[in-house]
Amino acid sequence: xxxxxxxxxxxxxxxxxxxxxxxxxxxxxxxxxxxxxxxxxxxxxxxxxxxxxxxxxxxxxxxxxxxxxxxxxxxxxxxxxxxxxxxxxxxxxxxxxxxxxxxxxxxxxxxxxxxxxxxxxxxxxxxxxxxxxxxxxxxxxxxx
Amino acid sequence: xxxxxxxxxxxxxxxxxxxxxxxxxxxxxxxxxxxxxxxxxxxxxxxxxxxxxxxxxxxxxxxxxxxxxxxxxxxxxxxxxxxxxxxxxxxxxxxxxxxxxxxxxxxxxxxxxxxxxxxxxxxxxxxxxxxxxxxxxxxxxxxx
DNA sequence: GTGTTTATTGAGACGAAGTATCAGTTAGTT
DNA sequence: AACTAACTGATACTTCGTCTCAATAAACAC
Numbered sequence: 001x002x003x004x005x006x007x008x009x010x011x012x013x014x015x016x017x018x019x020x021x022x023x024x025x026x027x028x029x030x031x032x033x034x035x036x037x038x039x040x041x042x043x044x045x046x047x048x049x050x051x052x053x054x055x056x057x058x059x060x061x062x063x064x065x066x067x068x069x070x071x072x073x074x075x076x077x078x079x080x081x082x083x084x085x086x087x088x089x090x091x092x093x094x095x096x097x098x099x100x101x102x103x104x105x106x107x108x109x110x111x112x113x114x115x116x117x118x119x120x121x122x123x124x125x126x127x128x129x130x131x132x133x134x135x136x137x138x139x140x141x142x143x144x
Numbered sequence: 145x146x147x148x149x150x151x152x153x154x155x156x157x158x159x160x161x162x163x164x165x166x167x168x169x170x171x172x173x174x175x176x177x178x179x180x181x182x183x184x185x186x187x188x189x190x191x192x193x194x195x196x197x198x199x200x201x202x203x204x205x206x207x208x209x210x211x212x213x214x215x216x217x218x219x220x221x222x223x224x225x226x227x228x229x230x231x232x233x234x235x236x237x238x239x240x241x242x243x244x245x246x247x248x249x250x251x252x253x254x255x256x257x258x259x260x261x262x263x264x265x266x267x268x269x270x271x272x273x274x275x276x277x278x279x280x281x282x283x284x285x286x287x288x
Numbered sequence: 289g290t291g292t293t294t295a296t297t298g299a300g301a302c303g304a305a306g307t308a309t310c311a312g313t314t315a316g317t318t
Numbered sequence: 319a320a321c322t323a324a325c326t327g328a329t330a331c332t333t334c335g336t337c338t339c340a341a342t343a344a345a346c347a348c
Contacts, residue, residue: 014149017315017324038305049327054306068218072266076218076305090261098262104255117276118233118242122216126268132261161344182334188300193298198335220334 002080004030007065007071014063022046025056026065036093039123069097070126087125093134100125146224148174151209165192169200170209178239179213179221213241214270231269237278244271249271 002028003069008018016022028044029036042053057078060066069088079088079097087100109120148171160166172188173180186197190208201222204210211225213232223232223241231244253264 015324019315019325021326047327051307052326055325069269070214070218072268073214074214074220089256089260089264091262092265098260100256101259104252104259107273108248108252112233112244112271115245116233116242117279118235118271118273119279120271120273122235122238122272124214124216124268124270127256127262127264129262129264129268135261135263142334159295163296165297191298195299195336196297199296208321 002030002065007060011059011063016059020141021045021052022056022059024048025053026060029057029060029066029078029080032080035071035079035090035097037077039074072126072128089127089129089131091131091134092128093130093138096131096133098131100127146174146209147200151204154174155203160203165189165196166167166200166203168192170204173201173210173224175202176224179215179223179234181221181239197226199263208215213269216270216272233271233273235275235278236272237282240275240277242275244269 004023007026007030008023010136011022012018013098024045025041025048028041031044032040038053038057041057042050045053048056057066060077062079069077069079069090071077071090072092082099087098087102087105089098091097105123105125109123112118112120148167151170151174152167152171155166156162168189169185169192172185175188176184182197182201185201186194189197190269192200201210205212205222208225210222212263213221213223213234216236231246231249233242233244235241249259249267253267256262256264
């Protein structure tokens, strides 16, 4: 779990300034559980304006502090990111997000390379379901 | 390649009316190559209003005439759909869209079921690259 | 054909998500 | 303390999509 000061310091080292608004947005992001919308952050901050929230979120994306999560309905949300991953298992019950093993993706890419004439350069990969905890909590909703 | 009249007839059989606006929107959709935005359709039609275009597109989705394609930047586009597929290989050069083998997806789901405690209920799966034709046309842009 | 019913239409207001502009502010440097 | 470039926030704007509502027109019965 990254800390506010660590992130701010990392940004400073990259040449970005340490401002009150930025710290406020980052703190709001760090307080989130699972995935969240930018609007959740906008509502949580007091001083920082909407434009600054959007700008800071883009900054955090570029520096891999957060990454985008695609929801089932096509909406884009965000989450604190682990390094190098952007394939998710999203719990539709609690909003929790789990990383997917990279090796599963790698194998898929190999297979596509063999079966098609495409040179694959990028992908979106998101799975939706109910996590172990939620399945235990409400077993009656078990998927068929 | 489905024909306008076939689609209209299929809609009629399902209880939907055969109207001029609907036919115009469907004709515009059928004239598309690769993936397209709803806005492309709005600009192509003459009489049909924006709301009608959106309503008809939803109708075409529900009846599996078109399906959504997620672009790399998170935008949603549409394409004429094959039956049962909604996993795509999208060419970033020409906008062409190719279906992905369902078996690849099935194996992935099996693997996820074994490796995690999630009950998978849905997914998004889109790959981006350059198709064979475009690679031949511009080999200097070959992916690394 | 005429009439009736109901789905459908289009204009336009609305909302969410995100970008662009720009004058004013402030962090970091000297 | 002064300077300067980075940053801010208010606001206007765009895009994508939904909602409302009075007007229209299919489809069907007669």
